[in-house]
Amino acid sequence: MTNRVLLVPLFSLLLALPSWAAVPSDDPEKKTADDEYSVNTFYALLVAEMAGQRQLYDVALGNYLLESHRTQDAGVTARATQIAQFIGADQAALDAATLWVKLDAENPLAQQALSSELVKAARFSESALHLQKALDLEPMLNVNFISLQGVDMTEGSRELWLESLTPLVSRYKENQALLFNIASLHQQQNNLEQALTICTELLKQHPDFYPAWSLKARLQATGQDFKGAIKTINQALKTFKQDKSFSLLKARLLIKDKDIKQASKVFAELHEQHPNDAHILLPLALTQLELEDHSAAKLSLQKLLNLHQMQSEAHYYLGRIEQYQGNDLAALNHYLAMKGGREYLAAQGAIINIHMKQGNHSQALNHIRQQRTIDNENQQAYFLMEVDILNRSGEYDASLKVLNAALKAYQDSTDLRYSRAMVAEKLGNLDQLEKDLNHIISLEPDNATALNALGYTLADRTSRLDEALVLIEKALQLAPKDPAILDSLGWVYFRMGKLKQALTLLEQAFALFPDAEVAAHLGEVLWALEDRAQAKAIWSKALNKTPDSDILKDTLLRLEVDL
Template sequence: MKCSSPLLFALCVSMFSGWPALAHSATEEGKQVEQTELIRLRAGELPAVTLTSDILFRVLSAEIGATRGYYDMAGQTLLQLATETSDPRLAKRAFQFSMADRNMARALRAAREWALLSPKDPEAVASSLALAASSGETTGLAGALWERIDKAEDKEQAIAQASAIVGKMPDKELALEVLEKALHPSVLSLPVSHLALADAAWAASDPYRALEEADKALALAPDMEPAALRVLEYGMKVDPDRAIDGAREYLQQHPEARKLPLVLVNRLVERNDFDGALALVGQMRNNAPEDFDLLYTEAEVNIRAQRYDQAKALLEEYISVQTQRRQSLRDDATSAVADSSDARLLLVQIAEKQNKPHDAIAQLDKIDDPSLQFQAQVHKAVLQARLGDLGRAQATIDTLRPSDDHQRSVLALTLASIYREAGRTDRAVEILLQADKDIPDTTEIKYDLAMLYERQGRMDEFEKLMKRVIELDPDNANAYNSLGYTYADQNRNLDEAQDLLERALDLDPDNPYILDSVGWYLYRTGDLEAAIEYLERSYKQMPSADVAAHLGEVLWVTDRRDEAVDVWRQGHEQEPDNETLVKTLKRLGVSLK
């Protein structure tokens, strides 16, 4: 049987080169051959098997099938061949195809066959152990990992591989136990052992043990930056002040460190210690004056600190540096174009925070990174609409030439949103109806169109379209939430609302919009204490006027009226014309004056 293409010819050569023409037999001589084959396999040699036309045909059929996406057939065929021929190459290929097919059970069988046939191949053994771990099969795993570590010439690499293998176990506490047993006392003098234990403890939600192991690693290797990083990161959960002081001490002794100071800057910003973060960035700039990326970092910190003038000056300096890079090097030889565009996006962000939309538009027009220009012009149209110039916004959208259906849907959704915010709901509906015809079964378009129907009071069309969204995208939490909330708000179909909101909550349990809907549903069904719990959780994450209206109403009817008024006042300060809040106060006869 001949290979009929260069691709298949290459496959023939790679797969079958070295196959001798020696067949197995059932005779005594055959048994001796089999024993010899076992010895050869253990020595890392390939088996002696006759390359028959049947074997060649089955291998080629599997490979051709895989190129067409039939990984199931390919994996089964090659795994069977691997057991028949004892060739580890076929087992490896069966493993690869089974992984592509996401058939973990067969992938594990193939990996074990591969490791059995090629026990000296570290990739084969690691694949077998990792799949066993991810499947929760841990019997003997610690012993197998220790055997690999003990025999390895590079102990650190073997420990790192063991850490990666146990990291695939679904039970993280058990993973830590397995790793503890696999790391015998003889390797605990290696810092990497304690780093591995620290990471496993962290994954098992034990920050105290994670910090303890990270401290041990740093004590064994005081110059090791990865250990210092873990002491900082894990220590922030245990004793943040100690963790920060320890990182500062390390940096005094190792001013050349790069990753640790950047992480420390982020942690200081999270604690609103902007002066400390800026002082640290200043030290980094003194130590590495040629590192102009630190200008960008310093600008980001200033933005978080709302020191916008300082941030703008730094970003303009950064853009100037990138412009010089572009002038001295070809655009394809530098990241200057992308870096300058990223800086301009930050300037856009600053302009919007300072309520200077014209400045933001000017920056958007200067963005010349091809990958960002579409996004920039869409944002420009939104800003033009906010300025009340719908004509310019429409013209900006019309000048864009979308390259695919995704960009076409973005344009339709953006334009519809512009007209909706301008109070022209009918025009927004027209845009999305046309888009729905042009790009059918796009769930984002159908979802927004359904929400417009709801705003217009066209409830039958809203329900029909939202159910179609759920049919097309069964994991769309927003669709379940929108339909469930609407039923709850209208105090109808409450059983169906419960099912919809439970599904939404399963998909996105911390979403404040969903928490608000669940709270409102519970209010409708009379479970007031549970309603308050969910609404307070929502309001903590998203203190909007809509949630304030709901939470305030439940507090009001449970005779916690002072609290209700406080919540309503907070919502009114944020959005005095909010329709939900205004209607709630009017219905309950409450004045905030």
């Protein structure tokens, strides 16, 4: 019995690696000149096998690389390539794949392996050449490495890779995997039109190629063609009837197309087919909630609880329904039953609101302070919630103490600093406000919210109008349609005496967001322009909507206006 015969079962002990290659051929023409392995070679490979089992991959790779060069055996070299690729040793993989092709040039897997490694080395033309050789040898070869390689590429490298691959599209149009991967590469490059063209052609030739339907629909959705994407999925469902993935995609596309009613219908049909699937029940409940069918939504969410799946999500949305219907105690019980999840923090805010609505200020504070002791991951959020409770009660000095303590632990938290700046403004401490907002801007020069807040405060509370204008204009460049920034810019123009410019901006802000502060500013500009009737109309409407607005009351008192 030769060492080669012994080696075949030995390979079965090797690492669980993704395989490019099969066991080397016994074709006499492909045997190495040395037909028998030396004892040293056999021992080295045995050590490599054992090292692989113990996850000592560097030892396994080292031995295989050494023996591949010593023996010039295609099978050993194939395995060396596999190991190198598995552990991400790119240079070793390129070396092994190059030798593998030299030893076994007619093996399509060898050519593909070398093509893959050449891509990593940014040798795109050479890579495409070896990929073409692989496809000439095996026209239907699976080439999924193409799109996988593209994920980590720069945009420039991906474009060069695509240029090298483009000629292969027409040459191997029967290879579904090739066309699909090149379309995926175009998708990564945001070449939606090219990707769609390839997908459409692929589906004409191979209408039963499942992945292409999904890719085409996603491409259309990326281009905001939701109706086209839905049409694509409907076509796919004619071939793949009642396919769960396609039906789910259709429902999500319908939501993007704002057809919530039809999306809910699709989720309901899916629920009938898969009654115990929580990933169908939850979106069904959410669409029912969106449609204000609270009874149906509660039923779906209760089913989730009965399935013991997505418990926190179910409790959260049940809590929202109960709260909407005025059942605060039932809502509170649902929120308190949550054990985590994406909505957990939102639930804590809801708990605070319920306590505050019931006048339980101390209970709200105790709850949030207790949360801070048991939930280390959301400390900053709980500090901010505590500050919100104190601010709503007008306890700004207490808020400042909480924020000072929080910022000792989270010195560069922009949220905490912004909150302290707003509290400082309430306390009339403009130096602290300016210090905190400037600190935020030093950390985040493009923070439009901080730029606007500082600019507005300078415009409203100081004579530093030119400085305020620069800050607000920069904020507006960053967020051109933000009504709060438009309001600030209008206000600084008003303070500069540029009433016409102020009026234009404040009217834009009011059209986007007619809140009490914008109404106060717009009314004051109109009042200064002698349009007293329009000013009074705006103030009256705003007061009816928000009768407790301090800024409206202060404006009317300052201007001695009687509505």
